[in-house]
Amino acid sequence: GEDVEQSLFLSVREGDSSVINCTYTDSSSTYLYWYKQEPGAGLQLLTYIFSNMDMKQDQRLTVLLNKKDKHLSLRIADTQTGDSAIYFCAEGWAGNTGKLIFGQGTTLQVKP
Amino acid sequence: NAGVTQTPKFQVLKTGQSMTLQCAQDMNHNSMYWYRQDPGMGLRLIYYSASEGTTDKGEVPNGYNVSRLNKREFSLRLESAAPSQTSVYFCASSETLGRGARDEQFFGPGTRLTVL
Numbered sequence: 001g002e003d004v005e006q007s008l009f010l011s012v013r014e015g016d017s018s019v020i021n022c023t024y025t026d027s028s029s030t031y032l033y034w035y036k037q038e039p040g041a042g043l044q045l046l047t048y049i050f051s052n053m054d055m056k057q058d059q060r061l062t063v064l065l066n067k068k069d070k071h072l073s074l075r076i077a078d079t080q081t082g083d084s085a086i087y088f089c090a091e092g093w094a095g096n097t098g099k100l101i102f103g104q105g106t107t108l109q110v111k112p
Numbered sequence: 113n114a115g116v117t118q119t120p121k122f123q124v125l126k127t128g129q130s131m132t133l134q135c136a137q138d139m140n141h142n143s144m145y146w147y148r149q150d151p152g153m154g155l156r157l158i159y160y161s162a163s164e165g166t167t168d169k170g171e172v173p174n175g176y177n178v179s180r181l182n183k184r185e186f187s188l189r190l191e192s193a194a195p196s197q198t199s200v201y202f203c204a205s206s207e208t209l210g211r212g213a214r215d216e217q218f219f220g221p222g223t224r225l226t227v228l
Contacts (some may be wrong), residue, residue: 042204099157
């Protein structure tokens, strides 16, 4: 079955790098996503990676994908207090439903 | 464009009461979804609708019903609320082009439901 796992909490100091990790079980997924949820709000797409890629960089964000180990990570460089949020990884499949399977979410706390 | 809107924002129910959560999107999206979010559990899919006129069960459908009223609107009904249904409910929509296209889900702001 499909399952996505994340650690629940990460605390870093402002200016440090943050690395949020995710593992998934279904190797047939086509895209892997990172969503961000700020307090009291819905989720917003942060970035994504196609399953045949190893790495994607987008300004302060770097996504690494290890398909062999089914491991996804999100690195945030120069973490700011505004990055404090819950980060969800999700896997999706090319098809006609658009369904995603989400992990539990990692709460990132950024200390000044 | 308002995106995805949900009503109400907050609701308190007593055990056994019924209610309908409303969701609407103005992006002409094909697919719509209902999730619940509980601490440490992430988002769990309750029901989804891949196109107007179709609905399918997700991971946790028991105790819920849905209606895809038209392309814009997708409602979630609790017929007899239970304390275990205390949660934050999110509606989402996506374009769902299929054929290998990447599909971004857009989320509403959520409904915070407490069942006493």
